[in-house]
Amino acid sequence: MSPTSPGSFLNHSCDPNCGMQDQLSVVARRSIRAGEVVTIDYAMCMTSPILDLACECGEPICRGRITGDDWKKRALQERYKGLFVGYIERRIAERGTTLRVRRPVRGRIRRDR
Numbered sequence: 813m814s815p816t817s818p819g820s821f822l823n824h825s826c827d828p829n830c831g832m833q834d835q836l837s838v839v840a841r842r843s844i845r846a847g848e849v850v851t852i853d854y855a856m857c858m859t860s861p862i863l864d865l866a867c868e869c870g871e872p873i874c875r876g877r878i879t880g881d882d883w884k885k886r887a888l889q890e891r892y893k894g895l896f897v898g899y900i901e902r903r904i905a906e907r908g909t910t911l912r913v914r915r916p917v918r919g920r921i922r923r924d925r
């Protein structure tokens with residue numbers, strides 16, 4: 813582990829005590845006791861298609877598996893709203909707008925006379 817890599821000091825948990833405030837800053841989701849491991853959910857900051865790990869975090873809500881697609885899960889998006897890194901927050905917002913219903917275009921029907 814490189815001491816210069818901020819991620820080296822964070823572990824994954826499916827019920828983490830922290831989230832991402834921005835690309836590099838971690839913010840607490842709840843009080844953290846002295847000596848407690850600082851955790852984030854990798855869904856908050858990882859979208860790699862090759863990420864596929866078994867999880868044994870031990871939390872009652874453990875997903876059992878961590879993948880690069882976990883950020884797409886609606887339940888995680890709701891639980892971690894505002895705690896994803898910026899590019900994932902933007903991707904979530906963009907996906908929300910892709911479901912818009914297009915209005916029919918008027919005046920484009922060609923009539924043969």
Ligand SMILES: [Zn+2]
Nearest residue numbers: 826867869874
């Ligand atoms: Zn877990």
